[in-house]
Amino acid sequence: MADTATNDPVYKTDALIAEDIDTYLSTHQHKTMLRFITCGSVDDGKSTLIGRLLYDSKMIFEDQLAALENDSKRVGTQGQEIDFALLVDGLAAEREQGITIDVAYRFFNTEKRKFIVADCPGHEQYTRNMITGASTADLAVILVDARKGVLVQTRRHSYLCNLIGIKNIVLAVNKMDLVDYSEEVFDKIVADYSEFAKSIGIESFTAMPISGFKGDNITKAPSANTPWYKGPSLVDHLETVEVRSAEDQDKPFRMPVQWVNRPNLDFRGFSGLIATGGVKPGDAVRVLPSGKTSTVKSVVTFDGELDEAVAGQSVTLTLDDEIDCSRGNVLSVADNPPEVSDQFEASIVWLADEDLIVGRNYWLKLGTQTVSAAVQEPKYKVDVNTMEHLAAKTLSLNEIGVAELFTDKSIVFEAYQQNRALGGFILIDKITNQTVAAGMLNFSLRRAQNVHWQPTDITRADHAAMKNQKPRVLWFTGLSGSGKSTIANEVEKRLALMNRHTFLLDGDNVRHGLNKDLGFTEADRIENIRRVGEVAKLMTDAGLIVLTAFISPFRAERQMVRDMLAEDEFIEIFVDTPLEVAEERDVKGLYKKARSGQLKNFTGIDSPYEAPESPEIRVNTVEMTPEEAAEHIVRAILPLK
Amino acid sequence: MSEHVNLTHLQRLEAEAIHIMREVVAEAEKPVMLYSVGKDSAVMLHLARKAFYPSPPPFPLLHVDTTWKFQAMYELRNEMAERSGMELLVYQNPEAKERGINPFDHGALHTDMWKTEGLKQALDLYGFDAAFGGARRDEEKSRAKERVFSFRTASHGWDPKNQRPELWNLYNARKKKGESIRVFPISNWTELDVWQYIHLEDIPIVPLYFSEKRPTVERDGMLLMVDDERFPLAEGEEPVMRSIRFRTLGCYPLTGAVESEAATLPEVIQETLLTTTSERQGRAIDKDEGGAGMEKKKQEGYF
Ligand SMILES: Nc1nc2c(ncn2[C@@H]2O[C@H](COP(=O)(O)OP(=O)(O)OP(=O)(O)O)[C@@H](O)[C@H]2O)c(=O)[nH]1
Numbered sequence: 007m008a009d010t011a012t013n014d015p016v017y018k019t020d021a022l023i024a025e026d027i028d029t030y031l032s033t034h035q036h037k038t039m040l041r042f043i044t045c046g047s048v049d050d051g052k053s054t055l056i057g058r059l060l061y062d063s064k065m066i067f068e069d070q071l072a073a074l075e076n077d078s079k080r081v082g083t084q085g086q087e088i089d090f091a092l093l094v095d096g097l098a099a100e101r102e103q104g105i106t107i108d109v110a111y112r113f114f115n116t117e118k119r120k121f122i123v124a125d126c127p128g129h130e131q132y133t134r135n136m137i138t139g140a141s142t143a144d145l146a147v148i149l150v151d152a153r154k155g156v157l158v159q160t161r162r163h164s165y166l167c168n169l170i171g172i173k174n175i176v177l178a179v180n181k182m183d184l185v186d187y188s189e190e191v192f193d194k195i196v197a198d199y200s201e202f203a204k205s206i207g208i209e210s211f212t213a214m215p216i217s218g219f220k221g222d223n224i225t226k227a228p229s230a231n232t233p234w235y236k237g238p239s240l241v242d243h244l245e246t247v248e249v250r251s252a253e254d255q256d257k258p259f260r261m262p263v264q265w266v267n268r269p270n271l272d273f274r275g276f277s278g279l280i281a282t283g284g285v286k287p288g289d290a291v292r293v294l295p296s297g298k299t300s301t302v303k304s305v306v307t308f309d310g311e312l313d314e315a316v317a318g319q320s321v322t323l324t325l326d327d328e329i330d331c332s333r334g335n336v337l338s339v340a341d342n343p344p345e346v347s348d349q350f351e352a353s354i355v356w357l358a359d360e361d362l363i364v365g366r367n368y369w370l371k372l373g374t375q376t377v378s379a380a381v382q383e384p385k386y387k388v389d390v391n392t393m394e395h396l397a398a399k400t401l402s403l404n405e406i407g408v409a410e411l412f413t414d415k416s417i418v419f420e421a422y423q424q425n426r427a428l429g430g431f432i433l434i435d436k437i438t439n440q441t442v443a444a445g446m447l448n449f450s451l452r453r454a455q456n457v458h459w460q461p462t463d464i465t466r467a468d469h470a471a472m473k474n475q476k477p478r479v480l481w482f483t484g485l486s487g488s489g490k491s492t493i494a495n496e497v498e499k500r501l502a503l504m505n506r507h508t509f510l511l512d513g514d515n516v517r518h519g520l521n522k523d524l525g526f527t528e529a530d531r532i533e534n535i536r537r538v539g540e541v542a543k544l545m546t547d548a549g550l551i552v553l554t555a556f557i558s559p560f561r562a563e564r565q566m567v568r569d570m571l572a573e574d575e576f577i578e579i580f581v582d583t584p585l586e587v588a589e590e591r592d593v594k595g596l597y598k599k600a601r602s603g604q605l606k607n608f609t610g611i612d613s614p615y616e617a618p619e620s621p622e623i624r625v626n627t628v629e630m631t632p633e634e635a636a637e638h639i640v641r642a643i644l645p646l647k
Numbered sequence: 648m649s650e651h652v653n654l655t656h657l658q659r660l661e662a663e664a665i666h667i668m669r670e671v672v673a674e675a676e677k678p679v680m681l682y683s684v685g686k687d688s689a690v691m692l693h694l695a696r697k698a699f700y701p702s703p704p705p706f707p708l709l710h711v712d713t714t715w716k717f718q719a720m721y722e723l724r725n726e727m728a729e730r731s732g733m734e735l736l737v738y739q740n741p742e743a744k745e746r747g748i749n750p751f752d753h754g755a756l757h758t759d760m761w762k763t764e765g766l767k768q769a770l771d772l773y774g775f776d777a778a779f780g781g782a783r784r785d786e787e788k789s790r791a792k793e794r795v796f797s798f799r800t801a802s803h804g805w806d807p808k809n810q811r812p813e814l815w816n817l818y819n820a821r822k823k824k825g826e827s828i829r830v831f832p833i834s835n836w837t838e839l840d841v842w843q844y845i846h847l848e849d850i851p852i853v854p855l856y857f858s859e860k861r862p863t864v865e866r867d868g869m870l871l872m873v874d875d876e877r878f879p880l881a882e883g884e885e886p887v888m889r890s891i892r893f894r895t896l897g898c899y900p901l902t903g904a905v906e907s908e909a910a911t912l913p914e915v916i917q918e919t920l921l922t923t924t925s926e927r928q929g930r931a932i933d934k935d936e937g938g939a940g941m942e943k944k945k946q947e948g949y950f
Pocket residue numbers: 047048049050051052053054055083084089090091104105106107126127128129180181182183184216217218219220
């Protein structure tokens with residue numbers, strides 16, 4: 007701790023605070039903000055460095071310091087000396103293990119700036135937390151242990167920082183105290199890193215030799231131990247680097263609409279955070295995706311109307327016309343609008359324990375838009391160590407890949423490189439509600455805005471009226487051998503007797519034609535159901551009552567079909583037969599084959615069946631005959647129009 | 648545009664908080680704002696009014712009352728609810744009331760029953776699925792780790808080792824029935840930011856934050872204010888008039904006062920900046936469980 011006194015910080019202007027608080031406050035009020043992260047490999051000293059920054063900036067209070075000294079002796083990693091990491095590693099599990107698990111956000115001020123620093127975990131296992139921290143950062147301090155040099159995690163984090171668009175990179179070669187403050191060691195690491203950085207597209211970075219533990223080159227440079235170092239101290243650098251927000255103001259105006267503000271009939275405002283550019287009353291604007299134009303009437307805030315608002319401000323805009331605009335739409339400058347599309351190439355970082363399921367629908371949230379999206383088989387994934395592109399069938403936890411992505415509705419977007427707010431997205435699992443991926447749109451595969459629906463004169467309603475019925479899909483789901491086809495067939499017979507127009511799509515007949523190119527892998531089964539859903543949907547457009555008999559084992563895909571149809575047109579019928587009973591029936595001898603291993607991915611045996619949680623209709627085939635079940639179903643769906 | 652507008656850190660923090668509040672209103676089914684009448688609550692209420700102006704904030708205020716707040720807090724609470732045009736819900740845990748749970752006799756149980764249990768009961772009773780809170784990351788070491796959208800199980804538990812990733816300003820508000828989200832729009836503000844914002848925006852706060860001569864007694868090194876006759880004096884204990892104020896306002900016997908002459912906001916800020924102890928130091932809650940007090944409380948459903 008010998009250096010602490012000599013590093014007496016310049017951050018906190020105690021004298022000014024004591025003498026002239028008003029002047030101090032007005033200076034403080036006008037400070038800009040820099041958000042940065044510390045990242046790099048396990049134990050390279052990230053948390054220690056932040057603890058040091060807080061300590062040197064006197065952000066640590068006496069009671070906290072006393073607790074720190076105590077904790078350092080009890081669970082610290084530095085014997086009797088202060089373990090600065092304990093200031094930051096705030097979770098019980100972290101303190102016990104001496105590692106960082108989740109990001110910690112800490113704050114400090116200098117005379118010039120206010121800083122928000124996110125201390126990221128080094129362990130690969132917690133990459134999703136590191137990304138969380140990186141996504142809002144203007145700058146990244148990448149630490150390297152001087153004794154170990156550039157490691158896999160140093161590369162992974164550098165790659166992610168660059169992918170997520172952090173322009174300012176600091177390479178902090180830490181623990182210089184353990185290599186005798188050797189210039190050669192430093193130069194060697196900087197040379198290694200330079201080569202790697204160039205290969206992944208990092209154009210420039212600032213390197214500095216430091217010791218977070220002893221305090222060298224943190225607030226003052228060069229420290230007595232590194233007279234050979236000619237660059238700035240870490241704090242000097244943080245105080246003076248250019249921040250991104252100015253750049254955003256130079257881009258064309260875009261504001262995703264968050265909320266329509268409608269206190270009474272005379273006021274209709276569109277609230278949002280301006281993503282890029284600026285806006286003034288009188289500006290011509292366009293609403294996307296509809297493309298309608300209007301003029302800005304006023305920029306409304308609680309503090310009065312503004313003459314101008316810019317990127318980074320939350321405002322409410324009123325327009326001259328009563329045009330249609332709601333949450334999920336984007337307001338943009340009229341003559342330079344963003345694109346609209348439903349097919350993209352995207353870079354994706356997978357954040358969930360369960361692998362990506364190709365073809366499955368996830369929620370995609372981008373700006374204020376939420377749509378269904380399916381990721382296609384990845385073009386490749388990236389080996390972060392060698393930067394090689396590897397073939398991939400899916401993406402697993404912490405893997406980074408590039409894939410095509412299709413959304414069910416067109417969305418307003420820009421390439422992430424140009425606009426973070428309209429290019430960055432998350433994927434959410436529809437069943438668990440977990441955030442499973444972070445992604446960045448690279449470009450659109452085609453311009454969806456040019457695709458127009460073929461207008462037809464005979465409408466859906468006409469088709470249904472001619473058939474004197476309400477179109478619906480009766481979706482039978484259940485194990486193989488549960489009785490889906492038999493019961494569906496019985497139901498169709500009854501409906502025919504009632505003069506209804508129906509059609510039965512059955513697992514076997516569809517697989518021989520429409521879907522004969524599909525096998526039984528998870529991805530193929532999803533595609534199978536998607537196609538059946540689309541066909542069933544077309545048939546309801548034609549006014550038919552459609553019956554489908556597919557195992558359809560996954561909740562997510564049944565939900566996908568439900569989402570394709572109008573609210574009350576999807577009727578899920580759970581043919582509830584216990585596995586033992588279905589297996590004993592074994593009409594086609596399939597269970598036997600599956601048990602003996604001849605048949606792979608068989609539902610109920612080595613592939614799961616996710617029973618419906620609240621089906622519209624449930625029939626128990628142990629208690630009911632197929633005829634009774636059919637009766638029950640027909641009665642439940644009356645009236646038919 | 649050639650001229651850049653330089654947004655100050657407070658402007659950026661304000662815009663961020665407003666954005667968060669609007670996201671919740673757009674995506675949650677039934678949001679509520681927890682209102683404890685402290686300075687952070689004052690800032691939250693002010694931000695909510697800004698976020699939805701000219702509409703009143705489209706959610707009610709919920710005060711989980713312990714019946715042991717300072718009198719001045721009850722007064723300001725009622726006044727502010729009226730001014731904002733928002734509905735004010737006050738909830739008091741009936742069991743705690745019946746058992747006469749109080750901070751003098753029951754210590755930790757008081758916080759547990761009135762606040763933690765009371766909050767859970769109130770959220771369940773009204774079926775709120777998102778609750779705004781004014782907690783900040785600079786307050787305490789486990790708070791520093793918490794997401795802006797902090798997901799809670801149906802039994803209100805927080806799982807610190809399994810938080811959802813939270814990227815950019817995209818918040819995942821999806822949850823199953825019964826689960827809920829605690830949302831912290833001023834996560835990134837510091838104590839100084841809050842004070843300065845109150846100063847710049849002229850936000851009304853409880854007078855107890857400013858120094859005045861008040862009756863006090865000293866116990867276990869803590870200065871306690873004798874707010875009214877509910878304060879049981881020990882044998883031979885005599886209230887002494889001292890110039891005191893509060894840095895943080897909890898339940899009155901649990902929150903210690905500091906001796907101070909700071910009677911204006913700039914003076915309060917000055918004192919805050921020159922002080923050598925942390926804001927929560929006067930609060931008993933952080934000291935339990937060997938340094939993991941807050942984390943443990945939150946796992947049990949505390950805010
Ligand atoms: N000698 C010396 N030791 C250091 C220095 N910086 C950190 N350490 C020690 O290195 C060990 C790991 O430090 P941490 O700060 O916990 O490392 P980290 O990078 O935050 O680790 P994770 O977050 O778990 O990846 C601790 O024992 C620190 O005291 C340094 O500059 N010099």
